[in-house]
Amino acid sequence: MTEKNHSKTYLPGEERRNKLRKYRAVKDFISKFGVSIGGVNVIIALALIFIFLFIEVLPMLKGSSVEPETSFYSPARNSQLMFMDMDRYHEIGVSYHSDGRVIFFDLWDGTHIKTVSLNLPQDVTITSHAAGEPRTNIKVIGLSDGTAMVLEHDFQARHSEGIRTITPHVLFPYGEEPFVVDENRGPLTSIGVQRGSRGTAVAATTEDNRLLLIKFATRVSFMTGETEVEIQKFPLGKSKENIEHLLISANHFSLYTIDSRGYIHFYNITRPADYKLVQSLPAVPDQSVQITTAGFVLGTTSIIVGRSDGTISQYFVVRDDDNINRLKRIRDFEPHPSAVTAFTSEYYRKGFYTADASGNLAGHYPASHRTVFMQNISDSPITNIALSPVQRLIFAKDKSDQINLLHVFNAHPEVSMKALWQKVWYEGRSKPDYIWQSSSATDDFEPKFSQVPLTLGTIKAAFYAMLLAMPLAIMGAIYTAYFMTSRMRRLVKPSIEIMEALPTVILGFLAGLWLAPFVENHLPAIFSxxxxMPLAILAFAFLWSKIPARIRKRITSGWEAAFLIPIIIFMGWFCIFMSPYIELWFFNGSARQWLTDVGITYDQRNALVVGLAMGFAVIPTIFSIAEDAIFSVPKHLTEGSLALGATRWQTVTKVVLLTASPGIFSAVMIGFGRAVGETMIVLMATGNSPVTNFNIFEGMRTLSANIAVELTETAVGGTHYRILFLSALVLFILTFILNTAAEIVRQRLRKKYSSL
Incomplete structure (x- = not known):
């Protein structure tokens, strides 16, 4: 009976076995297909992410250009054209002429719309003229009788029943009658004007080279409500040479004069009554070269000088080693083939445009040190250029009185490899540097888009986090997997892994509001x-070895670490308790002040805090993967090593770690990848200061945190917006390269130790 039952249960029948094989084959196929599809989808997803980021960055790589729209002759061909401009809707143009007429005309065909004649005295002619910063719209003309007139134009737009009507006007903010500049009534040979928050300032030179300054200030009477104009006049000495250009800063602190020898003279007119000539700087190589154009870019900090040899240079004031502001030549741009004849600056950016005697028009941007385009647009020398308020159209009048209207494409002049990855000398800085500063409270701001502080900050944050996490996580994984008892391992491993479930926003919140002040107040304790702590652990291990064997054997092997818990707690408390005494004994009562005194900057939210907080977040990831890799080492390898006489420690270092090295390396790289991409902890615990150093006591700004903070505040499609996508692309590529390199190393380690 037993044999009979046994024969019935021996093997399934042939038909049954065939069905099982087919069933297994189907499952294998489905599994293989599912895994393959999953892998392909991951690759496709990564490729799509890369493509999306690249598409957003691509417009910044597109070059700038100008395209002709239309052309027509000047509305007043028998008089010199002084200024040109147009309204923001690109419907009406305006031209100022040396015979005292202001003519408004159709922007696209030159049809006359309106003429305003200035109220000039009889037999008085215009001898000089100048314009302020384009966005202020202020103009000034100097007359042959020593008087001047300040004026501006305005385009009033009204909308009625869906129809826009633009009405042009000429305004006289200080009256239609000319005001006296030179009491001697001599002609004003050169003149300059600038409007700022302090009012309007006019500077002029006379025929005998006297330099005069007039300041206008308006105030509204509290009693009558009428606007009152206060005029102050200041003599500023006498020039030895003829002054050809006058430039006044918007804050009315600085006056720059350019004489016929090519010297730039820098005057401090903060207090005009006590003016001071700070510096006289030669701006031409020799007397064969003359300065032909000069003007400010947006903000009136930088001066652009164009010369008769076609060269163009940027100057601005720099504080020298003696703490004195001095004018300095900062950079040169691509030269024109002939003399520079016209200049205009952009309304809302630091860019500017120049034209030359060969009919070429060029666009430049200082911070990126680029000449974004240079294009021939006329066969005659260009005498005047003007840009629209929205920076899409440009006027260019040539010597034949033909006005060319051109469409400008110049969307992202701020971007270049130099601006993004090299040191740039920005306005107001004493030297070139890597700076990220995308916005400011003033319209005069010069955006700074260096990627170096953000990339270095990302690496810095990850480095200090890994410096804490790697040794603790890997050593803990080794002990847990190989030395700890299975019962204790079942308690420790899930406890550490559950740490990974803590939201990083909570860790960042605690790091910023609790840990950072704690570290600042107990700095010696952290380093103590x-x-x-390692010395205390080693001391305990030494004492443990001296305990009689009969007592030690009562403790189950693998539970020794439990006795370290009170030691660690006590040593931590003791270091914190001794912290104020250590500060008093060794750091004169304040460790932070001591660091400052020796030249080390200390910020409350710094890389040390980030290393502690982010290291705490990364430890579970590294520990879990590394512990699994070590625990999975085949038992026959460790047992064989022990059987051959090796100690447990020798077995760990010579066998276990080598076999598990691919998994440990993967754990480290995954942890590093998480540290690189971490956002909330670095956002809340670093202070977000984009510094370029590895000082552990200073903060940083990472690529991911910068994107999280600034992306929602940018204008879609703008340069800042696209540079943030470039930051994301840099982060993506950095992570991809690291993971690829890690996978290559891991595969080589696996191949090398697979024979064990």
Missing amino acids: IIIF
Whole structure:
């Protein structure tokens, strides 16, 4: 009976076995297909992410250009054209002429719309003229009788029943009658004007080279409500040479004069009554070269000088080693083939345009040190250029009185490899540097888009986090997997892994609001713990070895670590307790002040805080993967090593770690990848200062945190917006390269130790 039953249950029948094989084959096929599809989808997803980021960045790589729209002759061909401009809707143009007429005309065909004649005295002619910063719209003309007139134009737009009507006007903010500049009534040979928050300033030179300054200030009477104009006049000495250009800063602190020898003279007119000539700087190589154009870019900090040899240079004031502001030549741009004849600056950016005697028009941007385009648009020398308020159209009048209207494409002049990855000398800085500063409270701001502080900050944050996490996580994984008892391992491993479930926003919140002040107030304790905690553990291990064997054997092997818990707690408390005494004994009562005194900057939210907080977040990831890799080492390898006489420690270092090295390396790289991409902790615990150093006591700004903070505040499609996508692309590529390199190393390690 037994044999009979046994024969019935021996093997399934042939038909049944065939069905099982087919069933397994189907499952294998489905599994293989599912895994393959999953892998392909991951690759496709990564490729799509890369493509999306690249598409957003691509417009910044597109070059700038100008395209002709239309052309017509000047509305007043028998008089010199002084200024040109147009309204923001690109419907009406305006031209100022040396015979005292202001003519408004159709922007696209030159049809006359309106003429305003200035109220000039009889037999008085215009001898000089100048314009302020384009966005202020202020103009000034100097007359042959020593008087001047300040004026501006305005385009009033009204909308009625869906129809826009633009009405042009000429305004006289200080009256239609000319005001006296030179009491001697001599002609004003050169003149300059600038409007700012302090009012309007006019500077002029006379025929005998006297330099005069007039300041206008308006105030509204509290009693009558009428606007009152206060005029102040200041003599500023006499020039030895003829002054050809006058430039006044918007804050009315600085006056720059350019004489016929090619010298730039820098005057401090903060207090005009006590003016001071700060510096006289030669701006031409020799007397064969003359300065032909000069003007400010947006903000009136930088001066652009164009010369008769076609060269163009940027100057601005720099504080020298003696703490004195001095004018300095900062950079040169691509030269024109002939003399520079016209200049205009952009309304809302630091860019500017120049034209030359060969009919070429060029666009430049200082911070990116680029000449974004240079294009021939006329066969005659260009005498005047003007840009629209929205920076899409440009006027260019040539010597034949033909006005060319051109469409400008110049969307992202701020971007260049130099501006993004090299040191740039920005306005107001004493030297070139890597700077990220995308916005400011003033319209005069010069955006700074260096990627170096953000990339270095990302690496810095990850480095200090890994400096804490790697040794603790890997050593903990080794002990847990190989030395700890299975019962204790079942308690420790899930406890550490559950740490990974803590939201990083909570960790960042605690790091910023609790840990950062704690570290600042107990700085010696942090470094005391780093030094004395390992020593205390080693001391305990030494004492444990001296305990009689009969007592030690009562403790189950693998539970020794439990006795370290009170030691660690006590040593941590002791270091914190001794912290104020250590500060008093060694750091004169304040460790932070001591660091400052020796030249080390200390910020409350710094890389040390980030390393502690982000290291705490990364430890579970590294520990879990590394522990699994070590625990999975085949038992026959460790047992064989022990059987051959090796100690447990020798077995770990010579066998276990080598076999598990691919998994440990993967754990480290995954942890590093998480540290690189971490956002909330670095956002809340670093202070977000984009510094370029590895000082552990200073903060940083990472690529991911910068994107999270600034992306929602940018204008879609703008340069800042696209540079943030470039930051994301840099982060993506950085992570991709690191993971690829890690996978290559891991595969080589696996191949090398697979024979064990």
